[in-house]
Amino acid sequence: VRAQVKLIDHLGIDKLLCVAGGSFGGMQVLEWAANHPERTHAAIPIATTAHHSPMLIAFSEVGRQAIYADPNWQDGDYYGAPKRPDAGLAVARMVGHITYLSEESMQQKFGRRLQDRVRYGYEFQTEFQIESYLKYNGLNFTRRFDANAYLYITKAMDYFDLSAETGSLAAAFANSIDLRFLVISFTSDWLYPSYHSKEMVGALTAAGADVTYLDVRSSWGHDAFLLEVETMTNLLSGFLHRLVVAEKIVAPVATYANGHALNPAAKVPITP
Known part of the structure; x- marks a missing residue:
């Protein structure tokens, strides 16, 4: 300000x-x-x-930990490196995005519907529409946002x-x-x-x-x-x-x- x-x-x-x-x-x-x-x-x-309430700080911290855990984060010194901490940032965005929705809106938009299949695959792959939606939003976020910026913004919100x-x-x-x-x-x-x-x-x-x-x-x-x-x-x-x-x-x-x-x-x- x-x-x-x-x-x-x-x-x-x-x-x-x-x-x-x-x-x-x-x-x-x-x-x-x-x-x-x-x-x-x-x-x-x-x-x-x-x-911010303790719960909101907790959600912020989960997102930050996802970025810290990405080996490409390199303590924030990844500029100029061949890879960026996109995997961690994508997970952070997925966590954050859940908090932007509501149970009612998720039920209306996705329910328990499957993505591109009619029955469970019993495998560790994306199966539900809500999973596909979150993964898409996480990946798309990495194309227009910086991981360190995410860390600083969430910290600023928690400190406020x-x-x-x-x-x-x-x-x-x-x-x-x-x-x-x-x-x-x-x-x-x-x-x-x-x-x-x-x-x-x-x-x-x-x-x-x-x-x-x-x-x-x-x-x-x-x-x-x-x-x-x-x-x-x-x-x-x-x-x-x-x-x-x-x-x-x-x-x-x-x-x-x-x-x-x-x-x-x-x-x-x-x-x-």
Whole structure:
């Protein structure tokens, strides 16, 4: 987040309309709200938490151990080597991906159906569709992600604890009372269950912040914040419109003729 603050400083942006993000991005939203409240009008933390629970740290550690156990990891010094720790990273991704789903979504999508066969093979091969799905996602992940980056990101998530310095979440949000919050969780998310968001909402309310909370019914688990596109579009657009109106923000509007802007600097107020 400190790097993001430096970026908007470099861009000459004094104050953002809103910071929004889901999962790890939601943790960054909370960091913005707690420690840089003067730089934004609003915050939208989605499917996230103010601190990792022991169970979440445990899942992260299993993924890290898979990477450590890959002989190609070489204590992280594998750049330029003929092989990368892709096997370990793939397993780490498979473990992580399970936490993004839900039992209901896996039942709907895969059930106990077999992949490319009609009966059990009684062998150590991929047989179930869910196995094939996880292996595909693990392999595909290695083509676009770095194992060391995975280690550092999961460690950063495990270390994150918004109330570590203040002793309580309400105290952490003490300087955030001028912000407007929209907190969103999902009913089937067992990675960051709804009670994590409710804990944040309670702390924000205790601090005196303006907060709206929505627990969206969905069967997609943690991935719901990426898959419930129509619902998320409606929620975010409605909140942002009300925010613009409430803050009396003037939006730049250009007049076009034949594809060319005639007055790109013109501004109009947005009204309800």
